[in-house]
Amino acid sequence: MITSYISHSECMLHDMGPWHPESPHRISSINQQLERSALAQELQHYNARPATEEQIIRVHPKAHVLSLELSQPEENAPLVQIDDDTLMNHQTMHAATMAAGAVVRGTEQVLKNQADNVFCAVRPPGHHAERVESMGFCFLNNVAIGVEHARQNFGIKRIAVIDFDVHHGNGTVDIYKNDPDVLVCSSFQHPFFPWRFVDSEWDNIINTPLNAGCNGPEFRKLVEASWLPALQIHRPEMIFISAGFDAHKDDPIGEINLVDDDFFWVTKMIMDVARTYSDGRIVSVLEGGYSLSALGSATHKHIEALKGL
Numbered sequence: 001m002i003t004s005y006i007s008h009s010e011c012m013l014h015d016m017g018p019w020h021p022e023s024p025h026r027i028s029s030i031n032q033q034l035e036r037s038a039l040a041q042e043l044q045h046y047n048a049r050p051a052t053e054e055q056i057i058r059v060h061p062k063a064h065v066l067s068l069e070l071s072q073p074e075e076n077a078p079l080v081q082i083d084d085d086t087l088m089n090h091q092t093m094h095a096a097t098m099a100a101g102a103v104v105r106g107t108e109q110v111l112k113n114q115a116d117n118v119f120c121a122v123r124p125p126g127h128h129a130e131r132v133e134s135m136g137f138c139f140l141n142n143v144a145i146g147v148e149h150a151r152q153n154f155g156i157k158r159i160a161v162i163d164f165d166v167h168h169g170n171g172t173v174d175i176y177k178n179d180p181d182v183l184v185c186s187s188f189q190h191p192f193f194p195w196r197f198v199d200s201e202w203d204n205i206i207n208t209p210l211n212a213g214c215n216g217p218e219f220r221k222l223v224e225a226s227w228l229p230a231l232q233i234h235r236p237e238m239i240f241i242s243a244g245f246d247a248h249k250d251d252p253i254g255e256i257n258l259v260d261d262d263f264f265w266v267t268k269m270i271m272d273v274a275r276t277y278s279d280g281r282i283v284s285v286l287e288g289g290y291s292l293s294a295l296g297s298a299t300h301k302h303i304e305a306l307k308g309l
């Protein structure tokens, strides 16, 4: 398998303060883990390019993007608070544009057969970013910007977004809730942040709530039972993964007890679906994961699976 790894050092310029779990060190811990095991040498490495305004405003109205840009503080000015724990520094929009651009680049690589699948090691994350509301450490919905690129530039019709972050992908649900061509499958601890869209009234939104303390075998059973039938009906031509690793048992925020092998398993399960319906096309995008060591090891397992190891 040709697995492409797309990142950019400028994704680390967004910094919400030394106490904040969504820190630039998250990207370095993934890189270190990949380099230690030599898996890094088996990947094709690319730098992200910033998403263009045209690509971003397919998902977020121009006025919303402009208001984010206007909210951003000057260099050396205090951080600007967007919600209780989402803050902007002077480089936030630069990093967010780069994160979204990584997904656009990954989408192109997969659809031009330059890679079998892609992992985007980016931040800030995106799955909580609704169409007109930034929240939960997220500013732009990186995955949705990739989805729209696949649809509008390559004519891909049916897409699935699979989100195994410990938090519900409310942003992606908000964007696609009335768009049956995009199937969104999200597993999440419940009840838990962000407490939105939990009762799905839409056939294309598959919610898989998990009780606190849920372990790997329970998780596997629940996602298989809820996601697979929906994916078999939807027959996605391409799959995006909102790859959050905060359902790991060592994560300081989530209370779900997955281990590294569960992330390997869920990735393989998604790859089986992609092989059957989607010509193997997968673009996986980093979302949460706040224990630096668990983030490094679980992401490593995820990428090993993508690479076909």
Ligand SMILES: [Zn+2]
Pocket: 165, 166, 167, 244, 246, 287, 288, 289
């Ligand atoms: Zn999360």
